[in-house]
């Protein structure tokens with residue numbers, strides 16, 4: 001099975017097309033106003049329509065209300081709700097039940113002890129997305145371009161459906177996949193020239209490098 005690739009934080013039709021053309025399996029649309037990748041419901045609807053039938057669409061949410069989730073789901077018809085805030089297992093399960101979408105829960109990893117949090121979500125969510133724990137006081141809960149020690153995942157039950165994320169780049173994704181034994185990878189900063197500006201060549205290079213790394 002080839003490595004599944006998600007390109008996150010797409011905000012313009014041209015770079016979304018670049019991700020689709022590169023063969024991304026999923027595209028991520030961020031709804032978080034503090035993010036340089038934030039898109040309005042209208043822009044998200046435009047981008048999701050371009051992706052439909054060509055890649056799955058993940059909606060990035062941070063402790064969003066039912067009203068906001070409902071507005072965004074109606075606008076984008078996403079395949080995945082990725083929860084990147086402090087959503088509890090109960091909230092994750094509730095959103096999955098209400099909106100009938102796959103739910104991925106982001107778990108910040110800084111040390112081995114952080115893995116325990118993932119155990120709470122394997123039933124409540126469809127996948128756990130391991131991302132680097134942001135520094136204290138960071139503006140963003142994700143999209144920081146920070147990597148964690150991939151060895152932390154080396155002993156994870158390979159049957160667990162997880163996504164490897166955090167500080168990945170075209171240059172390091174191969175090693176990351178092999179060390180973490182990841183089947184799915186996710187990137188945002190590593191395919192940008194400046195925060196929020198995706199680079200088509202780096203997107204293509206990332207997809208190529210990820211595909212070349214698997215299957216292991």
Ligand SMILES: O=C(O)c1ccccc1NCC(=O)[C@H](O)[C@H](O)COP(=O)(O)O
Pocket residue numbers: 008009028030032035036037038060061062084131140141142143144145146147165166167168186187188189190
């Ligand atoms: O990307 C953002 O700006 C963002 C903002 C708020 C919550 C989540 C966000 N991104 C979530 C993602 O899935 C990113 O791809 C993931 O955190 C990895 O980011 P990076 O380390 O920049 O590749």
